[in-house]
Amino acid sequence: MVGLTCSDTSSLVVDKLCDMAGQRNIAVSCFYVDFAAREEQTPTNILGSLLKQIVGGLEKVPDEISRTFQDYKKVIGGRGLRVGEIVKMLQTVTSLKPTFICVDALDECVERHRPEVLDSLRQILGESPNTRIFLTGRRHIRGELETHLSGKAVVLCIKPNSDDIVGYVRMRLSKDTSLRANDSGLEDEIIKSFTENIPET
Amino acid sequence: MSMPVTDNINSFNVYNVSNHYTLAEDRSEILTWLSPLEPRIRHQDLRTRRADNVGEWLLEIDEFKRWCDGAQREGPDHAILFCCGGPGVGKTYLR
Numbered sequence: 001m002v003g004l005t006c007s008d009t010s011s012l013v014v015d016k017l018c019d020m021a022g023q024r025n026i027a028v029s030c031f032y033v034d035f036a037a038r039e040e041q042t043p044t045n046i047l048g049s050l051l052k053q054i055v056g057g058l059e060k061v062p063d064e065i066s067r068t069f070q071d072y073k074k075v076i077g078g079r080g081l082r083v084g085e086i087v088k089m090l091q092t093v094t095s096l097k098p099t100f101i102c103v104d105a106l107d108e109c110v111e112r113h114r115p116e117v118l119d120s121l122r123q124i125l126g127e128s129p130n131t132r133i134f135l136t137g138r139r140h141i142r143g144e145l146e147t148h149l150s151g152k153a154v155v156l157c158i159k160p161n162s163d164d165i166v167g168y169v170r171m172r173l174s175k176d177t178s179l180r181a182n183d184s185g186l187e188d189e190i191i192k193s194f195t196e197n198i199p200e201t
Numbered sequence: 202m203s204m205p206v207t208d209n210i211n212s213f214n215v216y217n218v219s220n221h222y223t224l225a226e227d228r229s230e231i232l233t234w235l236s237p238l239e240p241r242i243r244h245q246d247l248r249t250r251r252a253d254n255v256g257e258w259l260l261e262i263d264e265f266k267r268w269c270d271g272a273q274r275e276g277p278d279h280a281i282l283f284c285c286g287g288p289g290v291g292k293t294y295l296r
Contacts, residue, residue, distance in 0.1 A: 011247035032243040048236030069231045133281045153281040171252040
């Protein structure tokens with residue numbers, strides 16, 4: 001992995017938001033979609049995780065949630081939530097304070113699940129205008145985003161710039177024990193060959 | 202006269218403590234019920250492996266600042282920021 005990958009971007013943004021949360025009363029919630037974990041990363045679990053992080057940051061679990069939990073606990077050994085129920089709860093908790101929701105690598109979400117996740121995010125925004133959503137993914141899902149999010153997303157195309165690449169290569173080389181520590185000539189040469197080959201995408 | 206009062210205070214305390222415990226247990230049980238997944242672990246992993254200062258420029262550009270600072274002011278039109286990467290961004294590049 002080099003330079004700025006989607007996941008690096010997301011983790012950077014989440015870190016920045018967490019720093020902000022230390023100074024301002026905001027909530028931050030993130031999810032990293034991973035195709036390899038697609039079995040467990042259902043819309044219910046993705047949205048449930050986002051909800052869990054926000055609820056975890058509250059002093060008290062909202063009554064609506066604890067009441068449903070107590071009711072559901074009594075039947076069939078504990079009934080789980082449906083997406084619609086989670087979305088309603090998310091609408092409630094995101095209205096309590098400005099909330100930042102980050103979802104990384106949406107393109108890795110199983111195709112048939114994506115509309116449900118995107119529609120849910122739109123529904124949350126509809127009820128809770130102080131919510132901000134950060135998404136990353138490959139370019140090919142842009143059309144889907146426009147359809148399901150009513151074309152509201154500001155699109156930013158990222159590519160590694162030369163500073164990112166130089167920073168990354170230096171970090172990797174500094175950890176490479178086989179390279180002589182003071183061989184800066186070699187390091188410069190490696191960096192030069194990389195930066196000369198950054199594709200114009 | 203003093204005994205029953207003391208008893209009352211004690212029983213009140215006991216009630217409070219047990220109630221408090223129930224809430225704490227419930228809280229963690231509720232959070233697991235909401236989702237068994239733990240995205241913070243993946244975040245911590247990425248945070249540790251990310252090179253210093255990589256991508257910092259992103260946090261400085263107008264689109265990001267407007268999205269980030271505008272939670273109260275900008276309204277729903279700036280609510281969503283989508284960062285997309287092409288095939289040139291990611292694992293396959295420079296391997």
